[in-house]
Amino acid sequence: MTMSEAVRGCPVHTFNPYENSPVGTKLARYDQLREEAPIIRNSIAQGYYVVTRHEDILATFQDPETFSSRAVEVFTPEPDYRWIPETLDGDEHFQWRRQLGPEFSPKSVARLDDTVRRRAIELIDAIADRGSCEFMADFAFQYPTSIFLELMGLPIEHLDHFMEWEHDILHGSGSAEEVVARQTAAMGAVNEYFAGVIAERRQNPGGEDLISKALEFQIDGAPVNDEDMGSFCLLMFMAGLDTVSATLGLSFYHLAQHPEDRSRIVENPELIPTAIEEFIRVYAIVVPSRKATRDTEIAGCPVKAGEMIALPLNSASRDDAAFEDATTFKIDRSPNNHIGFGAGPHRCLGSHLARRELKIALEEWHKRIPHYRLGEGVAPHEPGNMLGIDAVSLVWEPAQGATRP
Numbered sequence: 514m515t516m517s518e519a520v521r522g523c524p525v526h527t528f529n530p531y532e533n534s535p536v537g538t539k540l541a542r543y544d545q546l547r548e549e550a551p552i553i554r555n556s557i558a559q560g561y562y563v564v565t566r567h568e569d570i571l572a573t574f575q576d577p578e579t580f581s582s583r584a585v586e587v588f589t590p591e592p593d594y595r596w597i598p599e600t601l602d603g604d605e606h607f608q609w610r611r612q613l614g615p616e617f618s619p620k621s622v623a624r625l626d627d628t629v630r631r632r633a634i635e636l637i638d639a640i641a642d643r644g645s646c647e648f649m650a651d652f653a654f655q656y657p658t659s660i661f662l663e664l665m666g667l668p669i670e671h672l673d674h675f676m677e678w679e680h681d682i683l684h685g686s687g688s689a690e691e692v693v694a695r696q697t698a699a700m701g702a703v704n705e706y707f708a709g710v711i712a713e714r715r716q717n718p719g720g721e722d723l724i725s726k727a728l729e730f731q732i733d734g735a736p737v738n739d740e741d742m743g744s745f746c747l748l749m750f751m752a753g754l755d756t757v758s759a760t761l762g763l764s765f766y767h768l769a770q771h772p773e774d775r776s777r778i779v780e781n782p783e784l785i786p787t788a789i790e791e792f793i794r795v796y797a798i799v800v801p802s803r804k805a806t807r808d809t810e811i812a813g814c815p816v817k818a819g820e821m822i823a824l825p826l827n828s829a830s831r832d833d834a835a836f837e838d839a840t841t842f843k844i845d846r847s848p849n850n851h852i853g854f855g856a857g858p859h860r861c862l863g864s865h866l867a868r869r870e871l872k873i874a875l876e877e878w879h880k881r882i883p884h885y886r887l888g889e890g891v892a893p894h895e896p897g898n899m900l901g902i903d904a905v906s907l908v909w910e911p912a913q914g915a916t917r918p
């Protein structure tokens with residue numbers, strides 16, 4: 514990260530937010546930027562702002578008229594695609610959310626519990642007696658991806674394709690041009706796949722899966738067309754898979770290195786829901802962006818219409834002005850009113866499902882493999898704009914497998 518002179522009273526840095534860096538680099542960078550100033554400019558590519566404090570990040574989410582969701586990737590201020598509902602504004606967004614809401618209510622997602630638990634147990638049982646695993650490949654990438662396939666009514670045999678596309682869209686590393694090129698190619702492949710599924714569901718309507726349900730939605734009094742259905746499927750794919758994998762990866766990376774926290778979870782599983790909130794707070798993975806619709810000001814810095822603004826949630830969550838001893842993980846932190854799922858009209862639609870997936874994974878894993886530590890190997894990296902982790906090598910005494918219920 515290099516620094517040059519301030520513009521418009523705001524410090525300027527140059528760093529690639531997609532850099533494939535050793536795990537912890539991104540958290541450290543945003544912690545450092547927050548100490549330095551409430552808003553900084555990153556001069557890479559066309560340049561964009563980074564807001565660093567909880568109060569200003571929250572206020573930006575809560576003013577969607579000034580800060581549009583039409584563009585949510587800092588390198589793509591003029592996207593020629595839509596991700597529904599993520600890149601919608603105003604009434605169109607509201608109409609989608611109103612109809613999607615019931616599909617993601619606590620009651621609706623509870624219906625997936627048996628499938629989710631079965632899948633967790635299946636994956637853990639396959640490795641418990643081995644005494645070691647690469648947690649991301651063997652568990653964390655497969656688990657939410659298979660739940661997504663179930664939610665969308667797609668065959669589990671397509672898991673490998675989805676994991677490949679997911680990698681290229683969300684874990685791209687390298688120069689801005691390389692990242693965008695790989696994302697574009699993979700998004701094309703996902704679109705083509707879903708176009709076939711949508712056509713098939715139109716032929717056989719009335720299913721219980723999310724695609725069939727969305728085909729019954731009305732937007733401005735008309736059914737959703739094929740293009741918008743495709744944009745909806747693509748967004749569900751991007752929003753629901755990697756977020757859970759990354760949060761699981763960082764949580765297990767933490768637990769493998771903090772036996773005191775792990776013992777508390779093993780001895781007192783009722784702590785798991787509080788622990789999950791704290792993982793989502795302290796390692797808040799998403800770095801959403803917005804685009805200014807008019808000339809405005811953030812934390813005293815003038816921002817012009819059309820400029821992009823990144824809102825790193827980890828920086829908001831680790832701000833001492835909002836949370837006591839904010840950069841410290843406290844397994845029983847309460848209250849914990851974090852914004853790891855975002856805030857304002859675009860707050861995560863899948864938060865109830867995500868919490869259940871994380872809870873079931875932590876419960877079932879620790880029943881079967883309560884004691885584990887990091888294995889030897891290459892230091893893990895965090896590719897892409899979000900926080901995340903590409904590999905977590907875990908080792909344990911396989912005899913623990915015999916104690917499983």
Ligand code: HEM
Nearest residue numbers: 598599752753756757760799801854855859861862863867
């Ligand atoms: C730990 C896991 C997860 C985290 C941390 C997370 C975080 C977020 C965040 C921060 C946003 C707001 C983005 C913005 O304001 O631009 C968001 C939006 C969204 N999330 Fe999640 N998410 C998770 C899991 C899921 C899951 C499992 C699903 C569904 C299967 C999901 C579906 C969505 C959707 C559809 C949106 C867009 C909402 C809108 O634009 O109105 N998320 N998520």
